[in-house]
Amino acid sequence: MNDPRPRIDSAGRRARLGRRHLLAPAYRAATPEEVGDAILGLHATDAATVHLAAGARLAAPDPGAVERALYDDVSLVRLLCMRNTLFAVGADLVPAVWSSTAQAIAARERRRMTTWVLDGVPGWDEPRLADVEARTLAALAARGEATAAELAADVPGLRETIVVAPGKPYQATVAVSSRILRVLAAEGRIRRGRPRGGWTSSSFRWAPGAAHTGRPAPPASEARADLARRWLAAYGPATVEDLKWWTGWTLTDTRRALASTGAAEVRLDDGADGLALPEDLEPVQQPEPWAALLPGLDPTAMGWKARDWYLDPGHVPRLFDRSGNIGPTVWWNGRIIGGWAQRADGEIVWSLLTGDGGGEAAAAVADEAARLAAWVGEVRITPRFRTPLERELTG
Template identity: 80%
Template sequence: MSHSRPRIDTAGRRARLGRRQLLAPAYRAARTEEVADALVGLHASDPATVHLAACARLAAPDPADVERALYDEGSLVRMLCMRRTLFAVGAALAPVVASSTAQAIAAKERAGTVKWITEGAPGWDERRLADVEARTLAALRAHGEATAAELAAEVPDLRDTLVVSPGKPYQATVAVSSRILRTLAAEGRIRRGRPRGGWTSSTFRWRPGTAFADLAAPPAPEARADLARRWLASYGPATVEDLKWWTGWTLTATRQALAATGAVEVDLDDGARGVALPDDLEPVAAPEPWAALLPALDPTAMGWKTRDWYLDPEHVPQLFDRTGNIGPTVWWCGRIIGGWAQRADGEIVWRLLTDGGGTSLPERRRGSGGDSEAAAAVTAEAARLAAWIGDVRVTPRFRSPLERELSR
């Protein structure tokens, strides 16, 4: 007797997205930690993204709450982990992320740094590297926090330089401190502290951290299963390839982790086959219609490799940069329908690329109202964003063509 697979259509996936990614107003969170847990981590390559992504999902958006979690309480931890990308994850999840992904990435960082510095910097070997690292960590513990320049004043060896890409058009002379500090951070031994400027600043101080090797972390297979379970609960149903891409694992490791979760195969729209947790097969009611303005590299926008069910492929060239980083996006009920930007005078502007029903718009529409329910909701969200962002100016680190155009 044949057994048909459960089916979860695109409407069901979008309903889950609005609720579980905390984007529908009724599901917004009270604290930043709730947002990070719901998304299994916030993208942190661009400092502004952490604040914008969290505040888009907070019932009372406030950058101070994000700073509280990152710097005052340490309940969010920045880690170089999935896809060798910087994330801010909940402190309780950090051991799982360390064992499942970050430790392997840190090992590669360590090997690369040893090769880079011992082959390119005269007078450096592994013994000297270890000594410089030990003195750097001691200086940081003594000061509590310090910039790279302040550490170099205490440990002059950090000022040594070497030439990278010699003979190339992009040849450069760099200090060894940048690579050494990056490696220590990748291992969890140091961590980023409060930025020297506002919350959009990339200039920061370092603080002592906890090496991943010292965390009470589960074995790697168990950690991968735990991370896969959490990801499916937030992003499922999805394809095996989606999880493989999101984590950066091998296909074998991905399949083993999914098997350990008890995930079952489901049919998706367009003939695709996905996986879902066994307790997530029943229909999910769609939340009330919602709109959201999400930042560049938002975790939801970057949550899946296959995006056709929430993003029209025709709009990819306008919303992504050339290396695959998504810019600021406008969402309506589980679909990306446009993009937004902030101008130099602080105005939040946006353009719809499709209407609320998914029909492409030939004319250019900016955030000045509109007659559709979607346009009205986007206008309200733009006002909400402008209200809390105040005098702060945000320019994404990775800029999409549409964001550049709108910001002029």
């Protein structure tokens, strides 16, 4: 019996990816905010990823423009949200992300931190914790911006420590400040300001800040429906499992959110049941051939749970670390064909794991490497999560 559902093959998905993720040169963006909106946020666990992911999609890459968006205009807002991961999200999207995802994560982080501190630090109780937090916020307001060490100098309680995993090989002594500041940031009461070093540094100053950026947040169910629609527009067609993985929602919440979008069922090449917005069922024209060098944890590389349509499973062991974090990748027309790295002398080097595209692909990758080297300049990049291929290339 013929399947009446529309079919969107992998080539069609890759055409959408090149255009909608702003990777084909004709579709590159003018501003970091446009990039954030197009792909619903930039992974921000590794400080360098935000700049590298934006630069790969900007017609004129400019770290200064990304810094202005993050720290001056706050038009890209760091939120602990999807999959309990830090993202830099466009300000207009913040209310939906907060209500659908980040608010519940902040509440969970609050509970965990409270238990951790009260059980681990002698003499602490809830009033003591509340007092330390209040003093921390007051000290930050007085300074305007401060590092964790500067805040600990003002608030002695932040200097107290807890021994984590005592007696284990990975035993560590952790300052109370690390957990308290993380929770205050997750709740939107403080935000990460400019790093102490350059744009690759993860040593941030802290500043007063609100996660909502002054905008009212919709009810959670409305927010999930809004985010699901935006995600399908950027990442669809895709599966229920893809969205569940990307957001970290429950299966029930994911299905309800997708149902609210009016998404249509489609057939995918791998036999999976996919979903696409009703206006996204017609074929999409392939963009001109394109190559891209994307950073570790790039939102495109981490956009779906099922990745066979753009990543050969045989390449996973070399491109991912043991925790499932992807490293720097080389793309050709919507498929990952290799990885790249920067050596200590600044040279951008790469390795192609497949012959897809032949000489045309190799030449385009070389051009992208030269473009990357030109705007990165004297900056040196070491991914926070290192992968076998990246280590090989720098070794």
